[in-house]
Amino acid sequence: MQIQGVQIDDTFAEAFRTWACRLIVTAVDRSWVDVAARTVTGYATSVIGCDAEAGLERYLESAETPDGRPGAALLFFSFKPEPLGKAVANRVGQCLLTCPTTAVYDGLPGVTKTDDSARLDVGKQLRFFGDGFQKSKVMARSRPSSPPGWTHMAGLVSERYWRIPVMDGEFVVSENCGAIKAIAGGNFLVCGSDQRTTLAATQRAVEAIAPLPEVITPFPGGIVRSGSKVGSRHKKLVASTNEAYCPTLRGRRGVTSRLPDAAGCVYEIVINGLNEAAIAAAMCTGIRAACVDGIAAISAGNYGGKLGKFHFHLRKVMSEAAT
Amino acid sequence: MSGYTLTYRSDCVACADGSHLRPDTLGQMPPDELRRAVGDAFDITGEPGDRLTLRGLPPLPRLGARMAGGELIVQGDAGDDLGASMAGGIIRVAGSVGHRVGGLDVGRDRGMTGGEIVIDSDAGDYAGFMMRRGLIAIAGKAGASPGYRMLAGTLVIGQGPLDHPGLEMRRGSILSMDCGGRDAALAPRGATAAPPQAKAVSMPPQSILGLHLTHAGVFDATSLAGVGLIVRRLRELGWPFFSADPLTPSLSPGERGSELAAPSRLSLYHADQFELHRGEVIQWAK
Numbered sequence: 001m002q003i004q005g006v007q008i009d010d011t012f013a014e015a016f017r018t019w020a021c022r023l024i025v026t027a028v029d030r031s032w033v034d035v036a037a038r039t040v041t042g043y044a045t046s047v048i049g050c051d052a053e054a055g056l057e058r059y060l061e062s063a064e065t066p067d068g069r070p071g072a073a074l075l076f077f078s079f080k081p082e083p084l085g086k087a088v089a090n091r092v093g094q095c096l097l098t099c100p101t102t103a104v105y106d107g108l109p110g111v112t113k114t115d116d117s118a119r120l121d122v123g124k125q126l127r128f129f130g131d132g133f134q135k136s137k138v139m140a141r142s143r144p145s146s147p148p149g150w151t152h153m154a155g156l157v158s159e160r161y162w163r164i165p166v167m168d169g170e171f172v173v174s175e176n177c178g179a180i181k182a183i184a185g186g187n188f189l190v191c192g193s194d195q196r197t198t199l200a201a202t203q204r205a206v207e208a209i210a211p212l213p214e215v216i217t218p219f220p221g222g223i224v225r226s227g228s229k230v231g232s233r234h235k236k237l238v239a240s241t242n243e244a245y246c247p248t249l250r251g252r253r254g255v256t257s258r259l260p261d262a263a264g265c266v267y268e269i270v271i272n273g274l275n276e277a278a279i280a281a282a283m284c285t286g287i288r289a290a291c292v293d294g295i296a297a298i299s300a301g302n303y304g305g306k307l308g309k310f311h312f313h314l315r316k317v318m319s320e321a322a323t
Numbered sequence: 324m325s326g327y328t329l330t331y332r333s334d335c336v337a338c339a340d341g342s343h344l345r346p347d348t349l350g351q352m353p354p355d356e357l358r359r360a361v362g363d364a365f366d367i368t369g370e371p372g373d374r375l376t377l378r379g380l381p382p383l384p385r386l387g388a389r390m391a392g393g394e395l396i397v398q399g400d401a402g403d404d405l406g407a408s409m410a411g412g413i414i415r416v417a418g419s420v421g422h423r424v425g426g427l428d429v430g431r432d433r434g435m436t437g438g439e440i441v442i443d444s445d446a447g448d449y450a451g452f453m454m455r456r457g458l459i460a461i462a463g464k465a466g467a468s469p470g471y472r473m474l475a476g477t478l479v480i481g482q483g484p485l486d487h488p489g490l491e492m493r494r495g496s497i498l499s500m501d502c503g504g505r506d507a508a509l510a511p512r513g514a515t516a517a518p519p520q521a522k523a524v525s526m527p528p529q530s531i532l533g534l535h536l537t538h539a540g541v542f543d544a545t546s547l548a549g550v551g552l553i554v555r556r557l558r559e560l561g562w563p564f565f566s567a568d569p570l571t572p573s574l575s576p577g578e579r580g581s582e583l584a585a586p587s588r589l590s591l592y593h594a595d596q597f598e599l600h601r602g603e604v605i606q607w608a609k
Contacts (some may be wrong), residue, residue, distance in 0.1 A: 066551075067551030068554065103551075137477070137552065138457075139556050140556060170549060172548040172552065173550050318525075
């Protein structure tokens with residue numbers, strides 16, 4: 001299978017079951033929304049070494065946020081609800097409570113506690129920062145203008161907010177936020193002739209994925225350059241470089257390269273999403289955008305299919321999207 | 324949302340109490356059962372649903388009392404104790420209401436504990452008397468001591484000076500949207516609103532705030548983000564509103580196309596000082 005002359009490998013991306021929540025962060029203007037979003041989703045690339053994987057889903061217009069200010073929707077992923085709740089509460093406490101003018105709201109307001117979903121305490125813990133001066137406010141909100149593509153949005157919910165007095169006024173934060181089962185680790189590899197061409201093509205793919213709902217690309221600028229394999233020759237290291245995709249190791253003894261001959265550089269885009277359809281759509285959109293001159297092949301990362309529950313076969317993803 | 328419409332028949336003896344006209348009890352009844360429940364006093368149209376519309380009604384007391392859900396629409400005025408001790412749902416009144424809206428019902432120890440009351444015109448004395456939770460939005464004026472002995476919740480008053488707001492209030496928020504009628508951001512209510520027909524509310528020439536309030540200062544509306552949640556909800560409820568969004572700098576009519584206007588300013592008072600200052604009265608400043 002080829003798209004724009006680029007080979008689509010007959011392989012699949014292997015992704016994992018995780019839990020996710022969405023926060024809506026608002027601030028006085030777009031520049032402070034940006035600061036807040038970057039800070040709270042910092043150091044959140046991979047659960048191998050971070051407490052969560054996080055990223056910007058999309059910016060929100062004033063009319064789409066609970067308090068009528070500009071905002072952003074952020075997604076956070078972790079393997080279980082408890083560590084996810086802890087990571088989110090810590091991050092909000094250190095990065096958003098401290099950030100000028102911000103407020104934080106639940107982005108999955110229709111989600112209740114069931115076997116497949118949870119409520120994570122956020123404001124319920126952070127309110128203690130108010131030291132008795134905090135106030136709660138229960139207010140209904142309906143959502144006639146949900147951003148397109150968002151599921152899990154209730155028609156009308158009554159939420160408890162905490163208003164914590166701070167030096168620039170008050171920090172408003174939802175008491176808790178919804179969390180649902182989600183998927184992390186959807187991915188594809190862009191194999192190109194040289195670094196500059198491949199990076200440009202991969203950036204095109206990230207930009208194409210950016211506006212899509214219910215997905216994030218958690219790595220720096222959306223791109224990974226250090227694709228990893230499970231384990232290493234050192235006992236304590238659980239992940240190490242994937243030599244099969246390192247172009248400088250091609251031909252070295254003990255290395256079975258999986259790169260096409262023409263490839264001198266490989267970048268990976270990792271996609272986390274709230275459901276399979278959202279990830280498949282993002283992969284398809286991204287791959288299409290990456291298929292340009294100078295790209296030899298599109299591949300995907302997997303672990304033989306034994307570790308992850310979700311397999312996104314590249315050719316299937318691309319052909320289903322075509323029909 | 325579908326529902327019944329009950330039109331009052333003027334040839335009938337007035338009933339003395341409106342507390343049985345609730346959408347959560349009458350709304351889902353089949354028509355014949357509804358006919359038995361309300362008697363001959365009403366013409367019934369419509370079908371079962373969450374919404375109950377009342378037309379041509381004299382201003383009965385206790386409309387929506389103890390209501391727990393659904394939407395009650397009063398096309399006209401309502402009497403005293405509207406939504407007394409209500410627990411949920413929405414009440415909309417196209418006209419004025421009497422005393423103690425959202426207050427205490429007979430035999431209860433607290434006022435409304437949830438839900439929303441939206442009034443297009445004026446309210447009498449003691450609006451939000453002992454209310455515990457929920458939202459009361461009065462687009463017109465309020466009588467003496469709005470939020471008297473309020474426990475918590477939100478009381479919004481659209482017009483006029485306030486007469487001793489929040490006396491003995493424990494917690495909760497009282498918002499006065501009127502900054503003296505001179506701010507361009509404050510527009511008069513929509514021309515479609517019915518003229519107030521209920522008792523005239525006698526108002527002092529300017530707000531009488533009382534010694535129980537302590538002034539905290541005047542702030543940009545953006546500093547009090549919690550107010551934004553209330554404003555957003557009022558907007559969703561279709562409350563007759565001023566044009567400018569109090570939280571985001573926006574273009575006022577004279578400045579369209581030029582630079583952004585400054586955000587509104589809010590004057591914040593703590594209340595009641597004899598109840599540990601946990602409540603708040605917020606007045607839109609000029």
